[in-house]
Amino acid sequence: MLNADLHCHSIVSDGTLTPEALAQRAQANGVELWSLTDHDEIGGQARALAAAQALGLRYITGAEVSVTFAGTTVHIVGLGMDPDHPGLVNGLRATRGGREQRARAMSDDLARVGIPGAYEGALKYVDNPELISRTHFARYLVEAGVCRDTNEVFRKFITEGKPGFVPHRWASLGDAVGWITQAGGMAVIAHPGRYKLTANEEFALFTEFKSHGGQGVEVVTGAHGQADYVKYAGYCHEFGLAASRGSDFHSPEESHTDLGKLPDLPGSVTPVWELLQSRIH
Known part of the structure; x- marks a missing residue:
């Protein structure tokens, strides 16, 4: 299967490497399709695309949008958007504001x-x-x-109930999915196994996400184990979603999953890149 890594972060948000260094690392690790998905920011997209093209690495635009859902911070990855779309640019600027x-x-x-x-x-x-x-x-x-x-x-520290934690109200789920889809991209629920949602809240997340036009979910990520792969592959079938794959790489010193070093997607799912062919550079 294609070695796609569609979730990582650069110094433009909270990673420690430049977009150019990430492109080089992705290529060195055998990545065949790459996306930089900085938090609430598309400022690194031109650099990432240029670096990927210089290396002959296929690239797709990306961002990871912070959302408040059921009192929990949830992340929605956008793939294949026009990074200059006014709705997306203005929406992300508003989200960063607080x-x-x-x-x-x-x-x-x-x-x-x-x-x-x-x-x-x-x-x-x-x-x-x-x-x-x-x-x-x-x-x-x-x-x-x-x-x-x-x-x-x-x-x-800095997690709920610990010193230094301060909640922040991010975008709504509908807003985030709307910014992504209106900019020509695909909205994907990032690493759903990480969220502390009840079974009913998780079902509501997927149901509402789908109703807003969301199309994908990360099945294989650095935060998931084998049981999560099986569970969210099942959600792909239940909700009619495509499956994504991404390491969520931030730093060589901090990330336990390196770029491109993930298991394959389960064979029963439709990979997101099959639906994004026209958006791949």
Whole structure:
């Protein structure tokens, strides 16, 4: 099966590599179809496309949009969109808007438990200040010696119920799917196995997503195990969705799944790239 990796992040959001370095890493790892999907941002798309074309690597535009659903942050990957579409550009700009205020509140909360200066520390890891995120705070807390690694940070801080967690209301599911589809792309539910949703909430997510025009779901991702592959392949059949595949790679030091190093999709599903042929560069 095609070695497609349709989910990763660069320094334009919360990754540690440039779009150009990611393209080189993808090609070196045998990726045949690649997409850069930065969080709520399409600013790296021109660089990623140019780098891929210079390497003879097939490319499809992408972004990962943050959504609030049932009180939980859910991510919707868009693939094959026109990155210059006004609705998409303006929608993503609005979604990014609240990040700085949230980050300052996170820093204030961490200061209350004896960790001062976290906002300024996190900024050192941010290429795009509009996209300051929990991952940047996690990197600073490791640098400051508060935790050994970013996984420990997320166990002890900046997650719900822990110091430094500040909720943020993102786009609605309908808005995100609409921005993607109106820009000519396909909306895909990212790593559904990660979300702490009840069975009823998950069914509602897929039902509503489908009703808004969503067409795909990540079946094989760095966050899924074998049981998830089987479960979400089943959801593809139940909801009439295509299947996507992506590592969610952020950093050579932090990501446990490298670009292109994923199992194949189950043979029973329709890969998203079969429906996106006209959008592949």
